[in-house]
Amino acid sequence: MSSHFESVPEAALTGSLRDFRSPEGPDLMSRITGFYDWxxxxxxxxxxxxxxxxxxxxxxxxxxxxxxxxxxxxxxFGSQDYLSLSSHPALKEAAIKAIGEYGVHSAGSAALLGNTANSLLLEQGLSEFLGGREVVLYPTGWAAGYGSVQGFVRANDHVVMDILAHSCLQEGAKAATQNIHYHGHLNLDALARKLERIRSADPDNGIMVVTESLFSMHSDTPDIGAMRALCDQFGATLLVDCAHDLGSIGDDGLGHLGLQNMMDAADIIIGSFSKTFGSNGGFIAVKTKAAAEYLKYYSATHTFSNALSPVQAASVLAALNIVRSxxxxxxxxxxxxxxxxxxxxxxxxxxxxxxxxxxxxxxxxxxxxxxxxxxxxxxxxxxxxxxxxxxxxxxxxxxxxxxxxxxxxxxxxxxxxxxxxxxxxxxxxxxxxxxxxxxxxxxxxxxxx
Ligand SMILES: Cc1ncc(COP(=O)(O)O)c(C=O)c1O
Incomplete structure (x- = not known):
């Protein structure tokens, strides 16, 4: 231990990434070096x-x-592989088989020729798991979160989100509109007040309410039924990101949406494969074919990014089969x-x-x-x-x-x-x-x- 009792400059114990987020000056490359020094x-x-x-x-x-x-x-305790599926023999076998059949690359956007038989089976399996929703796949969970907001929200619409909503949701909102309204973490009264104010000032445009079923830094959960009721009252669309609890929580693996008996409450569910399903990738699940088809051509991270690799699609499909078993x-x-x-x-x-x-x-x-x-x-x-x-x-x-x-x-x-x-x-x-x-x-x- 004694070697650890050293003199440490205060600057190494204080400061944060935020200090270097908005550097100023005309030279984009030289103005960022303060971060590297710190x-x-x-x-x-x-x-x-x-x-x-x-x-x-x-x-x-x-x-x-x-x-x-x-x-x-x-x-x-630093890896997110909740069911320990990333080294499961069934996933490895599926991955190796997929390499044999398809090689290692999707070689195209899913909007063009990037899908494989496995990615189609994965969409179908997820759809069944989620009670019959339409599912669209994304190359990462981040891409799904970003695409879910950017895909549906337009400049005149509003996004109301929990202050702790994941970066992918916040960045998707910023790309879509300037009308972003944050409410305190899990604070339903604040959400209600925001919705009331927005709706009374603007009866004509859309409102997307964005939350997570399990917040990834705080490990807590909103009352999804109450959020649904507020969305109904003010004509808003509810999006729930279930990246961390889908597959890992609840006897049936349906996470807090399942535990709260609220599978139907979210208009849009987004998820990630990278925590429980043993590979990179993500999805958006919506209630209609029209919404899914719209996403395929209007959410940039699906349309303009290469699809899940054949290895990822096969691995996640094998993981899903285990999750449901x-x-x-x-x-x-x-x-x-x-x-x-x-x-x-x-x-x-x-x-x-x-x-x-x-x-x-x-x-x-x-x-x-x-x-x-x-x-x-x-x-x-x-x-x-x-x-x-x-x-x-x-x-x-x-x-x-x-x-x-x-x-x-x-x-x-x-x-x-x-x-x-x-x-x-x-x-x-x-x-x-x-x-x-x-x-x-x-x-x-x-x-x-
Ligand atoms: C709530 C939430 N949404 C989305 C993501 C992004 O998922 P991925 O890491 O699979 O891109 C994460 C993970 O970091 C997350 O915690």
Whole structure:
């Protein structure tokens, strides 16, 4: 530990990506270097935990490298493979078979010649899973989220969205209209007030209400029935992004839409394959053929981007078959068992988890500086979880995002909670004592400990 009690410049413990978002000056390339300097300062002190790469499959135990090539390994709670399907033999077999039949590339947009028999079967399977909706596939979940708003909303329309809606939804809205209205996270009264104001001022244009069924940084969920009622009252269209809970939550895998018995409530459902379905890709599910056909030619990320590769389509189809099977049900039970056990063990260790039980378990760290030390310590102690900082979460609300998989064992969980508690305990001390100019006091504290 003593080597960690070093003097760390304040700038490496403060600041955020937001500081460099709007650089000014005529030279686009030179005005951005401040970010690189700040990033390197953090790197020098091993406080830059981003852009890491795995050297093995992203399984419960994994080997990885930092973005400057330093090797580390540990119990992995930093990958989003909730049912552990990405290394499942059925997915691997489907992928290999698809390569044999199709090669590795779709070689075209789905609006042209990019579909394969597997992508068509995937659309059909998802349609059945979602109760008969029309499904349109996208190359990523991000592309689906962006395309769902950009595809339907026009300049005079309005988008009303939860302040924490995912970047893909926010960027899609920005591309579509300037009439974007944010409401407080999960705040239905604020949503109602916005809708009332917008509708009374503008009876003629569309309103899209945008939310997520499981928020990915907070692990919480809106009351979808209440949102549907507000949409009905004010003539709005409801979009729900179920990237994180579809397939992983609920006995039947239908996520919070299913748990709340609200499968029909959303006009538009969007999802990602990258959390539960073992591969990149995404989809939009709508209620009519007309809406699906419109998306195919008017949502840019479908029309003007190459389709899912044959490997992705075959892998996701194999994953969907598992998600819908008894095996999927068993994996979801195992996953939820792990989630509840992880939360319980963290509480016993005095750690504060946020939100509701889901494959995302946020753990409060607080100040960004404390979070950066904790992240460095966790990695050194053999635990892997992602650090989330402002602006992805509120300032001073840094957290670890643990992502639980069905393949974690109780021994993995016990071990990671042990090292997490140690990592956080040491981070508190390091933060208090480790600021620049405090190194003498730190040495004294270490000696006394
Ligand atoms: C809520 C939400 N929507 C969409 C996406 C984008 O999905 P993908 O990573 O598959 O592009 C993500 C994942 O990062 C997400 O959390």
């Amino acid at each position: 990033q390197n300062l953090r790197r020098e002190h091993q406080l830059w935990p981003y852009a890491r790469s795995t050297s093995t499959a992203p399984t419960a135990h994994c080997e990885a490298r930092s973005d400057i090539g330093e090797a580390f390994s540990g119990i992995n 008894e095996e999927g049900r068993t994996l979801r039970r195992k996953l939820m068992d792990n989630i509840l056990y992880l939360r319980a063990q963290m509480a016993k260790a005095g750690l504060e988890t946020l939100g509701d039980p889901s494959p995302i378990v946020p753990v409060r760290l607080g100040l960004e500086g404390v979070g950066r030390f904790a992240s460095r310590n966790l990695m050194a102690l053999g635990g892997i979880a992602n650090l989330v900082e402002y602006p992805a979460v509120p300032q001073g609300g840094a957290r670890f995002r643990f992502q639980v998989m069905a393949s974690h064992t109780r021994a993995d969980i016990d071990q990671v909670v042990r090292v997490l508690a140690e990592a956080m305990h040491n981070a508190d001390i390091e933060y208090r004592l480790g600021h620049e100019g405090q190194s003498d006091a730190v040495s004294g504290a270490t000696a006394a400990a």
